[in-house]
């Protein structure tokens with residue numbers, strides 16, 4: 001089991017350890033983190049000062065108006081001067097807070113990017129599903145902007161909507177407590193209406209946000225999958241999925257408008273009812289003989305009391321968009337990272353001089369979903385240092401999952417995964433990443449040059465080293481066709497290269513990194529002749545220098561492996577070398593082998609000749625190695641007929657019957 005000293009660090013926002021504040025500002029402080037909090041606090045102070053000053057200016061207008069209505073010119077001049085000074089200071093405060101709003105808003109976006117970035121790198125790789133990727137794109141781009149809008153655009157109307165009326169209220173109470181009391185009664189009613197409408201809109205907002213994220217993802221998918229879509233025509237699945245998601249977004253937008261309208265109306269009516277009540281009370285006070293000038297001035301003030309409050313209501317829709325974005329950020333920051341040890345494990349060099357490290361699974365049980373049967377159950381296997389281990393089995397047997405667990409995309413439910421004798425849970429993420437090279441099917445290329453994309457395998461490598469790795473992975477012939485050779489930009493996600501070529505970049509990265517363990521998923525989709533040769537050359541180059549755990553779809557890999565592990569429905573059903581497994585006449589592997597031989601005895605031609613300066617052609621045990629099979633062997637690997645069927649046309653041309 002994992003070391004008991006391994007602590008489980010909490011997520012960036014651990015609501016269980018420290019309950020998250022419920023208020024929007026409290027949550028904003030929680031997500032921006034301690035580094036950005038002081039600037040946010042100063043901005044709140046600036047806005048608060050402006051809101052109070054605005055209220056004071058409003059209040060000062062009462063004695064000025066009173067003096068004017070009383071024809072007291074001297075006093076009117078003095079009060080007018082006081083109002084002018086207060087207005088000038090308010091204006092300066094407004095300028096300071098609005099400049100601060102933009103500055104702190106930008107700093108907030110920056111802080112959110114850092115917080116999300118720092119947290120995302122701690123999350124299990126398995127967390128990054130395609131759906132989450134779409135949501136994340138929206139969150140990091142638009143979401144952080146929306147959330148920072150709370151500081152840049154909404155802090156001012158929100159605080160002036162509360163603090164300015166509060167100062168006005170104090171002024172009115174001081175001049176005429178009855179009128180003040182009327183306004184005071186409005187406050188809780190307004191608050192209750194606001195809470196009710198916010199609660200009503202919250203569910204609608206969340207649904208709209210989900211619909212928008214879905215539509216976003218579908219639009220990207222629509223752009224990426226044009227060839228499939230055109231082949232299927234406008235009646236095809238892709239079109240209907242996009243149409244459906246856009247219609248859902250439209251529906252949710254309408255639903256939100258419908259939910260908004262009555263809430264806004266109710267809020268506006270409440271504000272105006274409050275003003276009307278104050279007018280009624282003021283008129284009755286006038287009839288009772290109260291000071292006319294004061295009351296007129298106070299009624300003017302009452303109208304001003306209502307202005308900022310009403311402005312808050314008008315903002316509510318866009319403000320809620322920002323609050324939803326903030327909630328989504330809270331959700332991501334609350335995701336629990338994989339536990340990491342506080343101290344890195346003490347890694348030792350392999351004693352036998354080989355560069356590879358042992359990879360071992362001990363009685364592993366694992367499932368992606370808790371309520372479904374495990375995908376791997378009781379799986380044990382060991383790849384000795386420097387060996388080639390081929391994982392074979394029918395589609396869905398769990399081969400890829402084994403490699404994912406070694407790379408710690410997720411933690412096992414039971415058992416252990418060890419690399420170099422260390423439980424992967426006892427290695428830091430950096431340590432484990434340093435020990436592994438991963439060539440999986442979903443290769444991502446950055447929008448940079450071919451050279452830099454290979455260099456991602458080892459950032460300190462020289463251009464010569466990078467090019468050599470590229471040539472070994474048969475990228476030489478690809479870059480010769482590109483306009484700027486190695487310096488050609490590959491476009492977003494590597495759009496300028498084919499799938500097979502992208503996998504060659506991934507192979508080159510692995511060669512360059514020269515890690516002690518290489519996990520390779522031989523993508524069936526890209527098994528054209530050129531790519532087969534690239535895989536072959538990479539395996540030949542790496543063999544003996546590292547431990548290779550390969551999800552094998554090629555004959556050469558399977559036959560040449562030091563150990564073949566046959567998986568079936570999440571269990572290891574057979575292990576051994578090709579010869580050993582063939583010798584077990586009743587075995588699964590042998591049965592499959594016979595079946596394929598009976599079908600016709602197909603075999604693949606040897607790989608194309610290596611480029612100059614490249615290593616020899618063979619994985620140990622392949623072409624020139626002694627096996628009982630290659631010359632007469634069936635071509636398909638024991639992963640099932642599907643592997644042969646998926647071999648591309650180009651490869652098929654190279655297939656011949658003996």
Ligand SMILES: Nc1ncnc2c1ncn2[C@@H]1O[C@H](COP(=O)(O)OP(=O)(O)OP(=O)(O)O)[C@@H](O)[C@H]1O
Nearest residue numbers: 368369375393394395396397398399400401402551
């Ligand atoms: N992210 C995931 N979430 C839920 N289930 C998954 C996930 N990835 C794989 N599975 C399921 O786990 C099982 C094993 O999948 P895995 O990809 O490991 O099989 P495989 O042997 O590599 O298959 P193939 O040769 O088709 O790639 C399958 O039933 C698959 O549907």
